[in-house]
Amino acid sequence: MTATTPPPRLEIRNLVRRFDGQPVVDDVSLSIAPGQVTCLLGPSGCGKSTTLRMIAGVDLQDSGTIHVDGKLICDTVFRVPPERRAIGLMFQDFALFPHLSVGENVAFGLKGSDKRGTAKRLLDRVGLAHFIDHFPHHLSGGEQQRVALARALAPRPKIMLMDEPFSGLDNRLRDGIRDETLDLLKEEGAAVLLVTHEPEEAMRMADEIALMRAGRIVQQGAPYNIYNSPADKGAMAFFSDIN
Numbered sequence: 057m058t059a060t061t062p063p064p065r066l067e068i069r070n071l072v073r074r075f076d077g078q079p080v081v082d083d084v085s086l087s088i089a090p091g092q093v094t095c096l097l098g099p100s101g102c103g104k105s106t107t108l109r110m111i112a113g114v115d116l117q118d119s120g121t122i123h124v125d126g127k128l129i130c131d132t133v134f135r136v137p138p139e140r141r142a143i144g145l146m147f148q149d150f151a152l153f154p155h156l157s158v159g160e161n162v163a164f165g166l167k168g169s170d171k172r173g174t175a176k177r178l179l180d181r182v183g184l185a186h187f188i189d190h191f192p193h194h195l196s197g198g199e200q201q202r203v204a205l206a207r208a209l210a211p212r213p214k215i216m217l218m219d220e221p222f223s224g225l226d227n228r229l230r231d232g233i234r235d236e237t238l239d240l241l242k243e244e245g246a247a248v249l250l251v252t253h254e255p256e257e258a259m260r261m262a263d264e265i266a267l268m269r270a271g272r273i274v275q276q277g278a279p280y281n282i283y284n285s286p287a288d289k290g291a292m293a294f295f296s297d298i299n
């Protein structure tokens with residue numbers, strides 16, 4: 057019997073997306089294991105959100121493939137719709153429904169009988185179970201963000217895509233919420249692709265950093281390897297404002 061290595065949870069191969077003929081995502085490949093956090097790090101406009109949108113299935117690549125657990129979910133011919141990709145999403149401005157309670161927000165879209173129990177468990181995990189019957193406007197920005205995280209994790213996504221989710225939070229709150237988020241994501245075992253333009257955030261959260269510039273991944277590896285041995289002057293400059 058031969059031992060088989062499980063396929064990566066998420067694997068994107070040679071993704072290309074052009075707008076007006078110009079490649080905005082230019083041959084991007086990445087793979088992420090369950091429980092692994094990969095940060096797509098790069099300056100504004102380099103193609104990070106476009107990459108995420110293709111993985112989420114709300115945009116379609118011009119070429120390249122996306123596999124989840126070794127199964128093809130998208131190429132240029134075949135396409136699993138976004139709602140069947142087992143992908144959780146979290147954005148900076150991913151607002152809660154104002155007319156639903158915190159518990160109903162977390163349970164939204166869940167099927168089955170114990171929706172409230174699931175909501176309670178996740179709210180407990182982010183320290184907000186006591187707010188289950190409150191409405192979002194009673195909560196601070198940081199608390200709402202934690203509820204959004206609980207909601208994204210409620211359907212047990214295999215993959216979490218996070219697009220600068222902490223950018224709207226003030227500095228005082230951000231570190232605590234980042235650490236808490238990371239703990240919860242690790243515990244739930246999702247493969248995480250976290251987009252950020254802040255090197256410090258990537259250093260803090262990533263198992264692996266993929267450094268992106270002008271649509272291409274220019275360097276990929278463990279945070280300290282990239283920090284200590286940047287591939288080129290651009291990478292060095294990008295990291296130079298961390299202290």
Ligand code: ADP
Nearest residue numbers: 075076080098099100101102103104105106107
């Ligand atoms: P990032 O998230 O790294 O800031 P984006 O992926 O949002 O970058 O955008 C990358 C580039 O693609 C930008 O120059 C942006 O203006 C362009 N772009 C993004 N979406 C579209 C679109 N729908 N049509 C035309 N250009 C787009």
Ligand code: MG
Nearest residue numbers: 104105106219
């Ligand atoms: Mg973006």
